[in-house]
Amino acid sequence: MTSPDSITIQRPDDWHVHLRDGEILGVVAPFTAKQFARAIIMPNLSSPVTTSADASAYRDRVKAACGSADFTPLMTAYLTDTTDPHDLAAGFADGVLTAAKLYPAGATTNSESGVTDISKIEAVIEKMEEISMPLLVHGEVTDPDVDIFDREAVFIDRVLQPLLDRHPGLKVVFEHITTQPAVQFVRATGPKLGATITPHHLMINRSDMFKGGIRPHLYCLPVAKREQHRLALREAATSGEANFFLGTDTAPHTVAAKESACGCAGIFSSPAALELYTQVFDEEGALDKLEAFASLNGAAFYGLSPNADTVTLERKTWRVPETVSVGDDALKPFMGGEEISWKLAG
Numbered sequence: 302m303t304s305p306d307s308i309t310i311q312r313p314d315d316w317h318v319h320l321r322d323g324e325i326l327g328v329v330a331p332f333t334a335k336q337f338a339r340a341i342i343m344p345n346l347s348s349p350v351t352t353s354a355d356a357s358a359y360r361d362r363v364k365a366a367c368g369s370a371d372f373t374p375l376m377t378a379y380l381t382d383t384t385d386p387h388d389l390a391a392g393f394a395d396g397v398l399t400a401a402k403l404y405p406a407g408a409t410t411n412s413e414s415g416v417t418d419i420s421k422i423e424a425v426i427e428k429m430e431e432i433s434m435p436l437l438v439h440g441e442v443t444d445p446d447v448d449i450f451d452r453e454a455v456f457i458d459r460v461l462q463p464l465l466d467r468h469p470g471l472k473v474v475f476e477h478i479t480t481q482p483a484v485q486f487v488r489a490t491g492p493k494l495g496a497t498i499t500p501h502h503l504m505i506n507r508s509d510m511f512k513g514g515i516r517p518h519l520y521c522l523p524v525a526k527r528e529q530h531r532l533a534l535r536e537a538a539t540s541g542e543a544n545f546f547l548g549t550d551t552a553p554h555t556v557a558a559k560e561s562a563c564g565c566a567g568i569f570s571s572p573a574a575l576e577l578y579t580q581v582f583d584e585e586g587a588l589d590k591l592e593a594f595a596s597l598n599g600a601a602f603y604g605l606s607p608n609a610d611t612v613t614l615e616r617k618t619w620r621v622p623e624t625v626s627v628g629d630d631a632l633k634p635f636m637g638g639e640e641i642s643w644k645l646a647g
């Protein structure tokens with residue numbers, strides 16, 4: 302069967318985005334707003350978004366950065382050891398908050414104020430279970446004795462499985478999964494557990510980070526894993542199964558912050574995210590499953606209607622910009638300078 306030269310799907314959403322704040326927000330938000338109707342906005346600003354009031358103020362700044370684009374930011378609260386369950390519930394009830402994010406303290410960028418031990422937020426989790434507020438988890442343990450490539454698999458055994466056992470009604474999104482055990486775990490758990498998958502984890506493995514030298518722009522957390530895991534993620538994403546949905550984890554850091562003796566974790570994928578997913582689905586002979594992954598499964602998980610309008614992607618070779626300027630510095634997009642084979646029309 303030959304593959305089509307264009308595909309029209311219901312307009313997609315991005316269920317995991319870092320838009321930052323200030324000057325970077327103004328530069329990166331339009332990339333997301335151009336492709337996606339809605340996005341889950343991560344709260345790990347350098348001063349994290351921990352309360353409903355913070356989320357409301359940040360939402361205003363995001364909307365301002367998107368100008369006239371038809372785009373809805375869905376806000377999240379950053380959980381800390383002292384999160385107030387009542388503030389969270391009030392924010393969820395009045396629509397300011399869509400979900401809350403668990404960063405184990407020290408797991409990733411700006412996670413220093415994260416949760417030091419999940420037992421500390423038991424009352425918060427009980428409240429979230431009661432009101433069906435999704436808990437989004439950065440699924441890696443932080444124990445320095447656990448090898449960095451094993452931190453996701455160990456998180457499943459030590460944290461996630463016990464959490465789901467204690468709270469069978471809790472809705473959880475296992476964010477940016479990177480391993481075959483995570484794919485298997487999500488499949489085995491059922492509809493209360495969803496998972497986002499990034500474009501870069503579908504496209505690179507851990508060897509790519511060291512191809513010809515160290516490649517700081519391919520470093521993110523959770524770090525890319527072996528090839529067998531990349532293949533398991535491709536199979537899961539293109540399966541059409543309801544638990545797996547699009548979440549780019551676009552995470553811009555300036556060139557100065559990435560190309561450093563201690564470079565930041567995060568891959569800036571938003572300039573070509575939807576096109577890269579489309580390329581992967583095409584390579585897998587699964588363009589017919591793109592709409593489920595990009596536009597239907599996530600909305601259904603969050604209890605939202607899919608978007609009414611559509612987008613069209615065309616088979617067309619183009620070059621992803623090598624850099625995007627921010628003041629005196631720049632951002633380097635994922636696949637920047639490379640030719641890719643699908644383009645969003647219009």
Ligand code: NCD
Nearest residue numbers: 319409410521522552566567
């Ligand atoms: C993210 C960031 O830079 O905020 N970095 C990353 O490598 N993905 C944080 C995160 O999602 O872990």
Ligand code: ZN
Nearest residue numbers: 319343550552
């Ligand atoms: Zn992220």
